[in-house]
Amino acid sequence: MQISARPRRWHILVFLLPAFIVYSAVMILPLVETLRLSMFNTVDGHSTFVGFANFQVLFGNERWAADFWRALKNNFVFFAIHMLVQNPLGIALAAMLSIPKLRLAAFYRTAIFLPTILSFVIVGFIWKLILSPIWGITPFFMDIVGLKAFFAPWLGKPGSALITVSLISVWQNVGIPMMLIYAALLNIPDEVIEAAECDGITGWSQFWKIKLPLILPAIGMVSILTFVGNFNAFDLIYTVQGALAGPDGATDILGTLLYRTFFGFQLQLGDRSMGATIATVMFLIILAGVSLYLFGIQRRVRRYQF
Amino acid sequence: MSKARISPLRSGFVHLALAGYTVIALFPVVLTIINSLKDKNAIFRTPLALPTAETFSLIGYATVLKQGDFIGYFQNSLIVTVVSIFFALLFGAMAAFALSEYRFRGNTLMGLYLAIGIMIPIRLGTVAILQGMVAAGLVNTLTALILVYTAQGLPLAIFILSEFMRTVSDDLKNAGRIDGLSEYAIFFRLVLPLVRPAMATVAVFTMIPIWNDLWFPLILAPGEATKTVTLGSQVFIGQFVTNWNAVLAALSLAIFPVLILYVIFSRQLIRGITAGAVK
Numbered sequence: 001m002q003i004s005a006r007p008r009r010w011h012i013l014v015f016l017l018p019a020f021i022v023y024s025a026v027m028i029l030p031l032v033e034t035l036r037l038s039m040f041n042t043v044d045g046h047s048t049f050v051g052f053a054n055f056q057v058l059f060g061n062e063r064w065a066a067d068f069w070r071a072l073k074n075n076f077v078f079f080a081i082h083m084l085v086q087n088p089l090g091i092a093l094a095a096m097l098s099i100p101k102l103r104l105a106a107f108y109r110t111a112i113f114l115p116t117i118l119s120f121v122i123v124g125f126i127w128k129l130i131l132s133p134i135w136g137i138t139p140f141f142m143d144i145v146g147l148k149a150f151f152a153p154w155l156g157k158p159g160s161a162l163i164t165v166s167l168i169s170v171w172q173n174v175g176i177p178m179m180l181i182y183a184a185l186l187n188i189p190d191e192v193i194e195a196a197e198c199d200g201i202t203g204w205s206q207f208w209k210i211k212l213p214l215i216l217p218a219i220g221m222v223s224i225l226t227f228v229g230n231f232n233a234f235d236l237i238y239t240v241q242g243a244l245a246g247p248d249g250a251t252d253i254l255g256t257l258l259y260r261t262f263f264g265f266q267l268q269l270g271d272r273s274m275g276a277t278i279a280t281v282m283f284l285i286i287l288a289g290v291s292l293y294l295f296g297i298q299r300r301v302r303r304y305q306f
Numbered sequence: 307m308s309k310a311r312i313s314p315l316r317s318g319f320v321h322l323a324l325a326g327y328t329v330i331a332l333f334p335v336v337l338t339i340i341n342s343l344k345d346k347n348a349i350f351r352t353p354l355a356l357p358t359a360e361t362f363s364l365i366g367y368a369t370v371l372k373q374g375d376f377i378g379y380f381q382n383s384l385i386v387t388v389v390s391i392f393f394a395l396l397f398g399a400m401a402a403f404a405l406s407e408y409r410f411r412g413n414t415l416m417g418l419y420l421a422i423g424i425m426i427p428i429r430l431g432t433v434a435i436l437q438g439m440v441a442a443g444l445v446n447t448l449t450a451l452i453l454v455y456t457a458q459g460l461p462l463a464i465f466i467l468s469e470f471m472r473t474v475s476d477d478l479k480n481a482g483r484i485d486g487l488s489e490y491a492i493f494f495r496l497v498l499p500l501v502r503p504a505m506a507t508v509a510v511f512t513m514i515p516i517w518n519d520l521w522f523p524l525i526l527a528p529g530e531a532t533k534t535v536t537l538g539s540q541v542f543i544g545q546f547v548t549n550w551n552a553v554l555a556a557l558s559l560a561i562f563p564v565l566i567l568y569v570i571f572s573r574q575l576i577r578g579i580t581a582g583a584v585k
Contacts, residue, residue: 011489015404016416019397019460026457027423030431030438037433093327096320104321110572111328114335117568117575119518121540122560125553126334135550137337137353171330179579203316224425232427235520239540255429262433263525276433283430290425 037276054277081166090177098185116175124239158250184218224293342554366555379538390455398463423461446529459512470504507578
């Protein structure tokens with residue numbers, strides 16, 4: 001922040017400094033320090049530089065590798081379910097809400113966005129109760145549609161727990177893609193739609209051929225927000241399945257693995273270096289995703305200026 | 307603006323689909339609240355019924371208020387959220403003003419540096435944040451949470467507010483300068499009042515993740531005296547898993563304040579999201 005030869009403009013410094021100090025001290029420096037710690041480990045009671053040894057342990061050691069690769073795989077499944085269910089659902093809801101002169105649109109919008117503002121803790125426990133075989137709400141509803149035989153304690157079964165937790169998360173977060181896509185749809189100028197109508201393009205084909213290409217940038221943004229949110233997720237799984245992300249680790253993702261590793265759980269002692277190593281891997285994954293978006297997708301998506 | 311009207315049949319389907327999803331979105335919340343007002347038998351026997359004169363019971367709320375210090379948790383959450391938002395907005399607006407108003411060397415670089423935090427979550431630095439808080443003796447204090455949340459809120463606040471500050475007229479500011487106002491007076495007395503709507507939007511955005519966060523309270527301030535409402539209800543419900551009245555009441559108590567705020571601010575929030583996405 002060198003200021004020109006004219007009288008020094010101290011006010012610029014005064015305006016910038018508080019934000020710069022808090023942001024650097026609490027966010028950037030700890031992040032850098034965490035990346036640095038991933039290269040160190042305690043040898044004979046001293047913190048020693050070990051290069052990439054921690055990563056080798058994480059990726060290859062029999063005690064760590066199985067947990068890590070499972071968490072990574074689960075995290076990708078978690079993300080895939082959001083991309084396949086949450087975002088298309090959000091787009092569909094937004095497309096319906098943006099129909100002009102639709103009655104009750106404001107009410108629908110407000111109601112569907114409500115779960116998004118609740119905390120993961122509330123959402124997690126509510127769904128745990130609803131899916132609980134003891135309370136019997138879910139079997140009751142399945143009985144009405146004649147599917148009671150298919151009911152199972154989904155959260156307790158290794159085969160279905162991850163999908164169930166992901167769908168709970170979808171239920172909570174669908175409001176975000178809905179709102180962002182809705183805003184993008186409202187932003188399409190009337191002239192474009194009118195021109196399409198003059199050419200006889202209405203209804204479904206209007207959505208696919210006119211609107212969808214115009215909202216692609218918004219869809220790109222929703223995807224990257226989903227990606228960052230999913231690879232940083234923790235609260236919901238911790239609430240619903242506990243720190244061990246049961247049953248039998250079936251719902252363990254990177255966030256819960258980081259928590260257990262760094263903080264320790266039950267008999268396992270907390271390990272600062274390995275915690276930093278996992279955080280670094282998460283950082284690299286998120287960085288790769290964000291870079292891919294910024295340099296690969298965002299630049300190539302055609303933007304239309306109205 | 308004449309739009310082709312959609313057929314009544316299609317609009318019927320649209321309403322059916324939207325109303326159907328609205329039910330899915332609201333049902334779990336409504337179910338929790340109505341059952342929190344019933345006695346234990348009614349919760350299991352008629353979970354879908356509204357509480358009647360016979361089944362009405364506040365036993366769950368009584369247990370919660372007796373066993374857990376919910377009032378204290380609320381206080382903690384309120385202090386942490388309000389103070390963090392205050393500092394994030396104040397420091398964020400100041401930095402946004404510097405970035406959008408003055409041309410100086412390193413302006414773009416500083417803007418990019420401050421924007422990193424929009425995409426990279428602060429959680430990834432937790433290992434070192436905890437270490438720093440231990441060294442500073444701030445573990446189990448609300449100050450630790452306030453610092454973290456202020457830093458977390460800053461990048462987005464700066465980004466959104468500097469967009470808005472660019473729209474404040476230069477003539478107005480220059481008129482102020484000619485009248486002898488200092489740069490500080492121009493910021494606090496001319497610019498800040500004009501960007502108040504944008505500040506409200508940022509405040510609402512920043513508030514939700516802070517109020518709902520579980521990660522940092524769990525790691526930085528798990529002590530009884532500093533528990534936030536999110537952590538408090540998490541721990542409380544974990545202990546009372548088998549007491550359904552208490553669990554449902556605790557959940558409802560955690561929902562109410564958010565629900566009330568949402569009813570008041572939903573217009574602001576939704577307008578904020580839709581305006582932000584236009585950029």
